[in-house]
Amino acid sequence: xxxxxxxxxxxxxxxxxxxxxxxxxxxxxxxxxxxxxxxxxxxxxxxxxxxxxxxxxxxxxxxxxxxxxxxxxxxxxxxxxxxxxxxxxxxxxxxxxxxxxxxxxxxxxxxxxxxxxxxxxxxxxxxxxxxxxxxxxxxxxxxxxxxxxxxxxxxxxxxxxxxxxxxxxxxxxxxxxxxxxxxxxxxxxxxxxxxxxxxxxxxxx
Ligand code: PCA
Numbered sequence: 001x002x003x004x005x006x007x008x009x010x011x012x013x014x015x016x017x018x019x020x021x022x023x024x025x026x027x028x029x030x031x032x033x034x035x036x037x038x039x040x041x042x043x044x045x046x047x048x049x050x051x052x053x054x055x056x057x058x059x060x061x062x063x064x065x066x067x068x069x070x071x072x073x074x075x076x077x078x079x080x081x082x083x084x085x086x087x088x089x090x091x092x093x094x095x096x097x098x099x100x101x102x103x104x105x106x107x108x109x110x111x112x113x114x115x116x117x118x119x120x121x122x123x124x125x126x127x128x129x130x131x132x133x134x135x136x137x138x139x140x141x142x143x144x145x146x147x148x149x150x151x152x153x154x155x156x157x158x159x160x161x162x163x164x165x166x167x168x169x170x171x172x173x174x175x176x177x178x179x180x181x182x183x184x185x186x187x188x189x190x191x192x193x194x195x196x197x198x199x200x201x202x203x204x205x
Pocket of ligand 1: 010011013019021047070071072073139140141142143144145
């Protein structure tokens with residue numbers, strides 16, 4: 001059956017032993033979506049150039065109606081809704097398997113691909129749930145940007161796809177970062193809005 005929503009997070013990578021995006025995505029996936037009659041799939045992606053794409057490919061082949069992606073940006077203080085995915089990859093930041101990308105570009109496509117979602121509305125939903133949040137034009141030169149790009153290129157124009165970077169999230173023994181509860185609540189609102197956007201096939205940028 002065609003999933004209504006695919007939610008992705010990431011596993012560990014150099015500098016991030018426990019990735020808060022995985023914790024968020026697992027909590028989000030546990031919400032009672034079936035009560036709304038929605039099929040929600042989730043996945044925690046590896047942070048490595050080839051394997052990230054290999055993990056995404058079969059998930060995209062199921063043709064989810066909407067895609068919500070999360071990753072951590074540990075130096076940012078706010079949640080950032082990423083408006084674009086750029087055609088670039090860092091030649092110095094090694095992935096979780098210690099590799100660098102082969103090229104500084106990711107694919108033969110244009111320099112910028114626009115995310116497909118009502119971006120300002122999603123920002124407002126996250127803010128209303130109590131999170132610090134802003135829109136961003138820079139998803140970085142690493143695997144989050146690469147995965148965003150891969151998902152945008154691998155889906156039809158009517159499928160909403162958005163990437164959200166989260167800061168560190170507070171946990172037992174480590175008080176750095178933002179609180180999980182408002183983040184979870186705001187992310188659930190974003191998820192609902194994306195599925196509705198997919199149903200309406202209308203999502204002004
Ligand atoms: N953050 C990295 C990759 C995985 C993650 O959670 C990034 O911002 O590219």
